[in-house]
Structure formats: structure tokens, C-alpha cells
Amino acid sequence: MTASDVGAESDAADAPEERTGVWWWIRTVTSGALLIVAFAVLAALVVVPRIAGATPYTVLSGSMEPTLSPADLIVVKPVPADELRAGDVITFQIESDNPAVNTHRITQLAYDAQGQLRIQTQGDANSIPDSDLLVPGQVRGKLWYSVPYLGYANNLLSGENRQVLIMVVVGGLGAYAVWMFCGSLRDRSRKTTVADVSPERGESR
Template identity: 45%
Template structure:
């Protein structure tokens, strides 16, 4: 009789061990999926932060959002363009620039240069047009050119239009705090698991 009990106990222990192992594999898979999701989200946020804050600041450039369809399909609404001040003499037909359509007016437009000329007084002037526009803009002079577009990132411009500079700073800080909290939680959980085994 005692031999039968031992055999039953061993069978029960094997079943429990198999059940725990199966739960561990399922938990491990979910944990892996969770880690991949967290690190993917972190990577996406870091790309957005780099594109909108870090890289422009390091290059002395300005991030701006495309608000209209005038530059479609190259730069649809919601595209983030980073425009860097350059010597207007270095600009050529085909370059995309950011300019003030009216001198000393804060409104900015980002369009492609389709022509350039020297005025009688020697000043350089540019003719621009949006890629999606049928007509050219009024010619502008060198002093109206704010910069040349050095890169653009689709959809990221929406973030800059939804959030002002201070809000973006808070968002980056909050995400950093969440990431640190997740790291601490993961380390603590691993330490507790080691203590149990």
C-alpha cells in the first residue's frame, strides 16, 4: 500500500512540475512580448525626440511642421521639416527652403526653389512653388530666406503642432521616468524570483 502511495505522490509531483513548467513558458513568452513592446515604444519615442529636439539643436536648425498640402506628395501635412540657416548664395534650383513671404512677418512657408535671379542692385531673388501648387509664389529676396530644409520626417510634425515646447519637455521627462520605473520593477522582480528559488 505504501508503494502505491509513493507512486501516486510521484505521479502528482510530476504533473505539478509539468504544469509549473508550462505556466513558466507561457509567462516567459508574455514577458518577452512585453519587453519587446516596451523597448519598441522607447525606441520610437527616442527617434521622435532626436528628430524634433536633439538633432536640430545640435545643428543650429529649426523644426517646423508642414500644415498644408502644398508640398504633397513629397511632404504631406504633418511632416516635420528641419530647416537650417544657410548662405542664400549657396542655394540652387530644386532646394526646398523655408522663407517669410512678407519680410519681418513671422509667418513661414516651406516651398521648392524653381528659379533664381539677380536684381539690378545685385541682390539675389528666388522664385518658389509648392510641389502640389500650379502657380509660382511671389519672388522673394535673400533676407526673406530663413533656411534650407535638411531633412523631413513624415507624421512627426503632428506632435509638434499638438504640443508646445514646454509640453514636449514634460512628455520626454514623463517617458524617462516611466522607463526608469519599468527598469527598477524588472530588476526587483528578478531579485525576488532568485530569492524564491
């Protein structure tokens, strides 16, 4: 064995692992995709509604198909009554002083003999309007955005579980960021060490 062979073997042992392999790319892409999905779910379920003062609901029936389907997540944002228009999709209390809600489209706005605003609604999949007219106090808000199938996750998250999810995801994101940062520093340190302590290579026969 020549001295130059020994030097080459030493360099190979000290060099950092090459990050171009197929499995490295698969792991990197998969972890990145999962991180993005987790962040998107957290944002849709918790962060964005909380910042905007909106409320997430889960669609339970097919009365608004094809616009909204069962298990869709909808986020509803409060709006003043004078900003409501025919065609808006709203979430409302089915009865005053009853927490149960429904989500249908406004078909007509009118005023009664006392000057009270009345709101007529109808599900997109229903052939006739809802039997009862609404008053503004029953309206919880106007549809802001919806996400297919995410309603399942919303149903699993009670107030306590929602807080736990926030802490877990935020902690996971922080740990992932620290891991990536430390890995970058470690690789940079290894490269510097290999460059500074490169053995002199001679030849022998």
C-alpha cells in the same frame, strides 16, 4: 509521497519564473517597441533639432505634395545664402518682418540690378511660381528631413509642453533601465540561491 518528490517540489517553488512563455515574449516585444517609438519621436521632435540648431515645423497645406503632405513634420536647418541651389526645399517668411512661414522649392536664383540675390520659389503641386521673389533674409533654412504625420505631435507641443515631454520621457527611460537592471540582478540572485541550497535527495518506500 517519496522524499525525492518533496525535493522536486521545493526546487520548483524556489526556481525563478521561466522567461520563455508566449505572454512574456509579447510583453517584452511590445514594451521594447513602445520604448523605441517614444525615443524616436523625442529625437525627431526635440533632441536632433536642438543639437543641430534646426527648427521643426508642421506642414499645413498640400502645395508641396507629393513631396510633403499636410501634417508632416519637417525639420529645417539654417544654411548660408551662397549654399542655396535651385531644387532645394526651403522654409521662408512670406513677408519680411512677418513670422508666418511657407515651405516651397527653389526654382531659380538670380541677381537684380543692385546685385541683390533674388530667390524664386514654387510649390511642387502648384502650376505657377510664387508671385513674390525672396531675399536671403526671408529664408529660415533648408529642409533637412521630414517625418510623415508627426506634425500633429509637433502642434501639440508648445515651448512649455515640450520641456515637460523631455522630462517625462527621459524619466521613463531611466526608470525602465533601472527596472530591467534590478530584474536581471534579482533573477541572477535567485539562480545562485537555488544552486547553492539544493536539498539532498533520498529515497523512501
